[in-house]
Amino acid sequence: xxxxxxxxxxxxxxxxxxxxxxxxxxxxxxxxxxxxxxxxxxxxxxxxxxxxxxxxxxxxxxxxxxxxxxxxxxxxxxxxxxxxxxxxxxxxxxxxxxxxxxxxxxxxxxxxxxxxxxxxxxxxxxxxxxxxxxxxxxxxxxxxxxxxxxxxxxxxxxxxxxxxxxxxxxxxxxxxxxxxxxxxxxxxxxxxxxxxxxxxxxxxxxxxxxxxxxxxxx
Amino acid sequence: xxxxxxxxxxxxxxxxxxxxxxxxxxxxxxxxxxxxxxxxxxxxxxxxxxxxxxxxxxxxxxxxxxxxxxxxxxxxxxxxxxxxxxxxxxxxxxxxxxxxxxxxxxxxxxxxxxxxxxxxxxxxxxxxxxxxxxxxxxxxxxxxxxxxxxxxxxxxxxxxxxxxxxxxxxxxxxxxxxxxxxxxxxxxxxxxxxxxxxxxxx
Numbered sequence: 523x524x525x526x527x528x529x530x531x532x533x534x535x536x537x538x539x540x541x542x543x544x545x546x547x548x549x550x551x552x553x554x555x556x557x558x559x560x561x562x563x564x565x566x567x568x569x570x571x572x573x574x575x576x577x578x579x580x581x582x583x584x585x586x587x588x589x590x591x592x593x594x595x596x597x598x599x600x601x602x603x604x605x606x607x608x609x610x611x612x613x614x615x616x617x618x619x620x621x622x623x624x625x626x627x628x629x630x631x632x633x634x635x636x637x638x639x640x641x642x643x644x645x646x647x648x649x650x651x652x653x654x655x656x657x658x659x660x661x662x663x664x665x666x667x668x669x670x671x672x673x674x675x676x677x678x679x680x681x682x683x684x685x686x687x688x689x690x691x692x693x694x695x696x697x698x699x700x701x702x703x704x705x706x707x708x709x710x711x712x713x714x715x716x717x718x719x720x721x722x723x724x725x726x727x728x729x730x731x732x733x734x735x736x737x738x739x740x
Numbered sequence: 741x742x743x744x745x746x747x748x749x750x751x752x753x754x755x756x757x758x759x760x761x762x763x764x765x766x767x768x769x770x771x772x773x774x775x776x777x778x779x780x781x782x783x784x785x786x787x788x789x790x791x792x793x794x795x796x797x798x799x800x801x802x803x804x805x806x807x808x809x810x811x812x813x814x815x816x817x818x819x820x821x822x823x824x825x826x827x828x829x830x831x832x833x834x835x836x837x838x839x840x841x842x843x844x845x846x847x848x849x850x851x852x853x854x855x856x857x858x859x860x861x862x863x864x865x866x867x868x869x870x871x872x873x874x875x876x877x878x879x880x881x882x883x884x885x886x887x888x889x890x891x892x893x894x895x896x897x898x899x900x901x902x903x904x905x906x907x908x909x910x911x912x913x914x915x916x917x918x919x920x921x922x923x924x925x926x927x928x929x930x931x932x933x934x935x936x937x938x939x940x941x942x
Binding site: 524525526528529532533536593596597598599600601602603604605606607739740 | 787790791792793794805807808809810811812813814815816817818819820824828829831832833834870874
């Protein structure tokens with residue numbers, strides 16, 4: 523499992539791995555928003571939590587199909603499935619690799635982009651906390667969707683359609699926690715629910731994704 | 741002592757039964773060559789034995805945790821070097837990459853090369869070298885010599901002979917004579933009787 527994690531990280535940072543792509547996409551989406559809605563600080567500050575979270579969601583989505591598609595193409599997935607490691611563990615390792623190369627950079631870049639959107643300074647810790655708690659769920663749900671669509675040619679669009687609705691709870695609780703933090707209210711309920719969603723995903727989705735992979739490999 | 745025993749095995753591909761009543765034993769230290777026309781179910785049989793798909797019926801002993809499977813594709817990562825590719829499989833199987841692998845598969849001069857810059861034959865040799873890294877005694881080989889030239893085929897056959905001499909076992913689906921002194925099994929008699937899959941709309 524550690525081998526899978528290290529290899530996926532290695533593949534992501536090498537040429538063609540797409541490392542940084544999600545981060546650049548995240549930054550561009552957030553930067554485009556003031557051009558679209560105008561530069562009024564009050565308006566931007568009010569929509570900033572939602573924008574940051576939606577942008578993070580889309581950025582995470584961008585690299586999902588890489589989780590299994592490349593391994594399926596070159597036959598590595600079948601060989602990994604016959605190796606003495608549980609497929610559930612492989613899914614978890616691959617989702618973790620996806621989070622480390624996509625989710626974590628988003629978390630670290632978010633405060634800088636928050637400033638750009640006039641997000642109040644008081645909300646910054648909650649932005650960091652909500653993204654840290656929520657983005658692992660994005661990677662895990664994404665890994666599940668990628669496992670479902672791995673056998674399909676051009677499954678990327680279908681993957682988005684499957685995964686985006688499943689992202690809704692994470693989006694609601696994540697953006698809500700930041701918005702409440704920005705207004706000086708208690709953001710804890712949102713954060714706790716967000717943590718609950720993530721923990722549920724960690725507990726359940728590796729099994730679901732592994733089952734989907736086994737059906738695909740048949 | 742038989743290393744691999746298959747009895748009354750039936751397997752299907754994509755829901756269509758291909759083979760039924762397949763039975764054979766491969767004693768330790770020997771190989772069995774699978775023969776049959778394209779589409780007869782050689783790959784399906786090997787994938788079933790490797791545990792990638794469930795058998796419709798029948799029993800298999802000796803595959804599972806003893807076996808290493810080699811598919812048409814080698815699972816080679818283009819951006820990783822030859823060494824890194826093998827090190828990954830070694831880590832996955834909890835083994836070390838034996839130094840002897842590099843000369844045995846003619847990879848010594850290519851160790852640091854990214855696998856993406858290898859030729860098809862060289863990549864194939866790297867894919868086959870994975871088998872030596874797994875340390876598994878029972879090898880399930882699906883067309884191992886595809887895109888290998890005569891020299892590389894002989895090289896691989898030599899390695900396989902060494903593996904068998906060391907008490908290993910191999911089940912090989914191939915159209916190319918490997919020069920192994922091994923019995924052959926023609927799969928044609930095991931073809932599943934045409935399950936009448938009548939289309940109600942025709």
